[in-house]
Amino acid sequence: MEMRVAALILAIAMSGCATPPGATGLTEVVVQDFESREPLRCTTADVDLDAARVREFFARAHAIDYRTLAERHEIAPCALLGNLRRQGQWCDWKIRPGGIGQIECAGQRTDYLCEQCDDLYAAGTTGAR
Amino acid sequence: MASLDAQGMLIDPRIVLQRSVTIEHGALDAIHAIVLHQTDSASAASALNAYRSGPNGAHFLIDVDGTIYQTASLNKRCYHVGSLIRSRCLEINQAQCADAQVAKARALGWSAQTKELNRIERTKDYPARYPVNSDSVGIEIVGRHLDDTNYEALTAAQQGSLTWLIGALYTQFSLTADDVYRHPEVSYKNPGEAAGATWK
Numbered sequence: 001m002e003m004r005v006a007a008l009i010l011a012i013a014m015s016g017c018a019t020p021p022g023a024t025g026l027t028e029v030v031v032q033d034f035e036s037r038e039p040l041r042c043t044t045a046d047v048d049l050d051a052a053r054v055r056e057f058f059a060r061a062h063a064i065d066y067r068t069l070a071e072r073h074e075i076a077p078c079a080l081l082g083n084l085r086r087q088g089q090w091c092d093w094k095i096r097p098g099g100i101g102q103i104e105c106a107g108q109r110t111d112y113l114c115e116q117c118d119d120l121y122a123a124g125t126t127g128a129r
Numbered sequence: 130m131a132s133l134d135a136q137g138m139l140i141d142p143r144i145v146l147q148r149s150v151t152i153e154h155g156a157l158d159a160i161h162a163i164v165l166h167q168t169d170s171a172s173a174a175s176a177l178n179a180y181r182s183g184p185n186g187a188h189f190l191i192d193v194d195g196t197i198y199q200t201a202s203l204n205k206r207c208y209h210v211g212s213l214i215r216s217r218c219l220e221i222n223q224a225q226c227a228d229a230q231v232a233k234a235r236a237l238g239w240s241a242q243t244k245e246l247n248r249i250e251r252t253k254d255y256p257a258r259y260p261v262n263s264d265s266v267g268i269e270i271v272g273r274h275l276d277d278t279n280y281e282a283l284t285a286a287q288q289g290s291l292t293w294l295i296g297a298l299y300t301q302f303s304l305t306a307d308d309v310y311r312h313p314e315v316s317y318k319n320p321g322e323a324a325g326a327t328w329k
């Protein structure tokens with residue numbers, strides 16, 4: 001009985017503190033393209049990830065509502081794009097500099113924030129342009 | 130004509146006072162500018178509800194029907210601009226921007242560049258730099274983002290209320306049309322935010 005109560009309390013406490021999980025179970029991640037509204041300022045070097053690091057990005061990231069994302073974070077004018085499979089379905093993904101990403105499946109978009117991904121961005125760059 | 134009371138609230142029949150102290154953060158010692166935002170919500174109720182748990186918000190909120198809420202004292206700072214501001218010199222006239230520090234910052238990658246440009250800008254006073262939280266009033270306009278570069282257009286009622294409110298703030302704080310900015314002009318945001326807002 002005491003164990004059950006303790007487990008229940010732990011579950012309640014954790015549900016109150018939990019952040020929405022990252023995207024796992026992604027397969028067939030493919031890097032397809034790059035886009036930039038400011039090509040001289042925001043370049044491929046700013047989001048130089050390969051497929052493995054894209055998968056890792058989404059595993060570490062947590063889902064976030066767009067409003068909070070827009071209020072509290074900088075939205076870079078460039079992004080790496082591609083597709084992936086999630087639960088058997090093809091989806092589009094996009095990752096911007098600064099730990100911001102999104103996955104869109106059948107018109108439903110989820111935004112992600114990764115605050116522990118600096119190493120993934122750094123791995124593909126040589127520093128200054 | 131609207132009048133400002135001792136609590137920093139603008140008193141006028143057109144303004145509904147709905148102050149949330151949770152979005153107020155310290156004294157606002159000077160008001161040099163106005164920054165326009167959109168809420169990315171379908172209603173004012175959603176934004177007002179979010180303000181109750183704070184910490185981000187702006188001084189005014191304009192609903193789709195044009196109702197103007199004052200949600201924070203004009204004596205208080207709100208966190209509405211963001212922590213990193215753009216380089217004013219670079220944004221307005223890149224070719225003429227001879228700032229050596231800015232040139233050096235531009236050689237950096239995007240993330241490092243934005244931080245360094247912010248550092249440089251914050252050594253300057255307005256209007257040599259864009260407004261920041263500590264010297265500006267924020268106005269939120271109810272409207273959703275549509276995609277990465279677009280937000281909903283303002284309703285006619287919202288535009289009418291915005292024009293009136295900006296005029297009242299011009300009078301109160303000796304501001305002009307040059308002191309009004311859309312949020313993405315100042316900081317790195319969705320370029321469509323408040324793109325539909327106009328003012329004279």
